[in-house]
Amino acid sequence: MTQLTAIGLTIGKRLRDVDVEIEPGHITAICGPNGAGKSTLLTALAGLLVPDSGQVGIDGTDIAAMHPRTRAQRIGYLPQDGEAAWDVAVRSLVALGRMPHGDDGAEAVEKALAALDLVPLATRPISKLSGGEKARALLARVLAGEPEWLLADEPLAALDIGHQLTLLRHLRQVADGGAGVVLVLHDLSLAMNHADHVVVLDQGKLIASGSPEAALSETVIANVWGVATKWIGEAGGRALIIQ
Amino acid sequence: MTRPIPILLILIAIAFPLSLLAGRVWLDFGVTPNAAIILAELRLPRSVLALIIGAGLGAAGSAMQGYLRNPLADPGLFGIAPMAALGAVASFWFGYSASAWLLPLFALIGAGAGMALLALIAGRTGGIALFTLAGLMIASLAGTLTSLAISMAPNAFAMSEIVTWLMGALTDRSWREIWIAAPLTLAGIACLLMTGRGLDALTLGDAAARSLGMRPGILQAWLIAGVGLTVGSGVAVAGIVGFVGLIVPHLVRPFTDRRPSQLILPSALAGALLVLAADSVVRILPLVTELRLGIALSLIGAPFFLLLLLRMRRGLL
Numbered sequence: 001m002t003q004l005t006a007i008g009l010t011i012g013k014r015l016r017d018v019d020v021e022i023e024p025g026h027i028t029a030i031c032g033p034n035g036a037g038k039s040t041l042l043t044a045l046a047g048l049l050v051p052d053s054g055q056v057g058i059d060g061t062d063i064a065a066m067h068p069r070t071r072a073q074r075i076g077y078l079p080q081d082g083e084a085a086w087d088v089a090v091r092s093l094v095a096l097g098r099m100p101h102g103d104d105g106a107e108a109v110e111k112a113l114a115a116l117d118l119v120p121l122a123t124r125p126i127s128k129l130s131g132g133e134k135a136r137a138l139l140a141r142v143l144a145g146e147p148e149w150l151l152a153d154e155p156l157a158a159l160d161i162g163h164q165l166t167l168l169r170h171l172r173q174v175a176d177g178g179a180g181v182v183l184v185l186h187d188l189s190l191a192m193n194h195a196d197h198v199v200v201l202d203q204g205k206l207i208a209s210g211s212p213e214a215a216l217s218e219t220v221i222a223n224v225w226g227v228a229t230k231w232i233g234e235a236g237g238r239a240l241i242i243q
Numbered sequence: 244m245t246r247p248i249p250i251l252l253i254l255i256a257i258a259f260p261l262s263l264l265a266g267r268v269w270l271d272f273g274v275t276p277n278a279a280i281i282l283a284e285l286r287l288p289r290s291v292l293a294l295i296i297g298a299g300l301g302a303a304g305s306a307m308q309g310y311l312r313n314p315l316a317d318p319g320l321f322g323i324a325p326m327a328a329l330g331a332v333a334s335f336w337f338g339y340s341a342s343a344w345l346l347p348l349f350a351l352i353g354a355g356a357g358m359a360l361l362a363l364i365a366g367r368t369g370g371i372a373l374f375t376l377a378g379l380m381i382a383s384l385a386g387t388l389t390s391l392a393i394s395m396a397p398n399a400f401a402m403s404e405i406v407t408w409l410m411g412a413l414t415d416r417s418w419r420e421i422w423i424a425a426p427l428t429l430a431g432i433a434c435l436l437m438t439g440r441g442l443d444a445l446t447l448g449d450a451a452a453r454s455l456g457m458r459p460g461i462l463q464a465w466l467i468a469g470v471g472l473t474v475g476s477g478v479a480v481a482g483i484v485g486f487v488g489l490i491v492p493h494l495v496r497p498f499t500d501r502r503p504s505q506l507i508l509p510s511a512l513a514g515a516l517l518v519l520a521a522d523s524v525v526r527i528l529p530l531v532t533e534l535r536l537g538i539a540l541s542l543i544g545a546p547f548f549l550l551l552l553l554r555m556r557r558g559l560l
Contacts, residue, residue: 072456085312086501100456
């Protein structure tokens, strides 16, 4: 089975000897307090940071040894502040996702637009989009590249709860389609309810990795975030109560 | 979506013959003595050179704005134009400027040194911030050395020559300047066209662009070569002609889909048209001495720049 793995990943003091395995068809959430190294890990998994030691690999092949274009065809990355410099139309923005393939991939672009309900907005300049529409357009850009691995840095951060759930539904569809989805998430309830696997980091070290229930247990939250909490509710609809 | 290239080509096709006739004396083949010689040896090279220089500056400006993701970027920012000017000033200083080939050669050496310095300082990492700072440092250094050369000019004549030349003009240029500038500018524009896809990717920011397979070092190398060749050869034959690279991409952008790759060629054509028109206007203005092209374009450019800043403040860009 294809796996995206980090083995013994060390990047300065930001990440220290971190091992993670990302499964295809799953949503993996990376959680941790500010400065834990979440974005660093995600950027390294995307092949955009050179580790001091350790490696990131797909099926054991070091992605640092891959041609940037090959790597880009397999791994899609959505940075946190995905502002576009120029006021391009939504379709042009989404079509940028085809760049690693060197084609216009019209079919993939239309599919990505349709998947995120952007067809009616395809010709609209991005400056005329709402925050939620813009977040969908930026995600569609990554989907248009049809990556095997989709890595997104806090894609839900600027969205209201309705748009958060819409985007999560889209990301679930991507995972159901066979891609491995990795999200940096601040909101522990969203990670608990929507991820299949959770990785918890603190001060650059891996603290927990496993099912949401195990990795985000009340004990882990108390140790890492220093807050006494309690989960209430049923699986899939849990809420975190601060005690 | 309007396609600007055919429209710009038509406008150039109209403006070019008019520019050949325009001047202190309007050419009338029936009346003007030596009209054919004036046309072939003075007007034609001057107009062709205006097209070449304008095309280079326009293309360089659009690529620079795409690279820095900033609509206020200008080719002068990378320090290549000031370095070319420094090279030319050195040729005046050492008294080589009387030779028709040495002045542009010195300017090209200056531009080449600027390109090499940029590549040396910023090229290893491919980082945009370091690149910009390196460019500003080179521009500042070249400007200072130019001022030093002016202040220590061997005689008043050399000083006057330097200052006048720095203002930029196409007066009394010949086919020789075209043979110098045309191949270098065309090669430069070709290099800039190679940056198109990388610049499109940069629309999304540096990290997203790299995740799309954009290689920063290679993009930067094409950009340095492209800006160096276009701007360097422009300065070598015409002195400093400012603001074209800043203004032109703005005029063209609304007529494209705003992707940087789609802007390079139209900006080259619009730059050619702007410099041709501006040079024709300075020729027919009823002044005692001809207004220098560089000054004329700065007179248009400075208020335009201010307008841009005000529009940006209102978020209209």
